[in-house]
Amino acid sequence: ETGVTQSPTHLIKTRGQQVTLRCSSQSGHNTVSWYQQALGQGPQFIFQYYREEENGRGNFPPRFSGLQFPNYSSELNVNALELDDSALYLCASSLGSFPFEQYFGPGTRLTVT
């Protein structure tokens, strides 16, 4: 148990819809990173939030956006869902913007039909 929680566990959406995924970081951690893990692949970095500011972004389009709140919890929003967005979405919390020891939540499984 890492202390990082994510909700919901599973989600089914239709192409074109919008989705919001949530993450609560481990106590004392001020940084949240989001990853997309397609089936059979390694996680891919989406973006990182450090003290409520975006602090780095991977190769994902602008329809992937996020927020971090004063309590360091975070949201990932995806607009105009596409079939290829179906994946496990993982958040990881850490102390500081440099990824020392990122601790992962169990993930949200998103299916787009």
Added chain:
Amino acid sequence: GEDVEQSLFLSVREGDSSVINCTYTDSSSTYLYWYKQEPGAGLQLLTYIFSNMDMKQDQRLTVLLNKKDKHLSLRIADTQTGDSAIYFCAPVGGNMLTFGGGTRLMVKP
């Protein structure tokens, strides 16, 4: 960007040692992590090595780093059935982790 390669599959017998290999391209990676993922679960941090080290031992785990060849390995001594999982290496580039595709370790009793 960074490319990280791992072999897809490794099968060992219980009690044997397992060696999982990883190659990467970014020579400026400062930390290199190993994560474990069990079916339907998130990622569990196993260990890491700093780039100025050649070896790090942590109980049954030994990490070897060859910076010249950009090669990282994870050795699991006395492998148990509970070690069956997917193992990912993840070098740090900038402020992000870049994951390999993962190696599925199967441990036969």
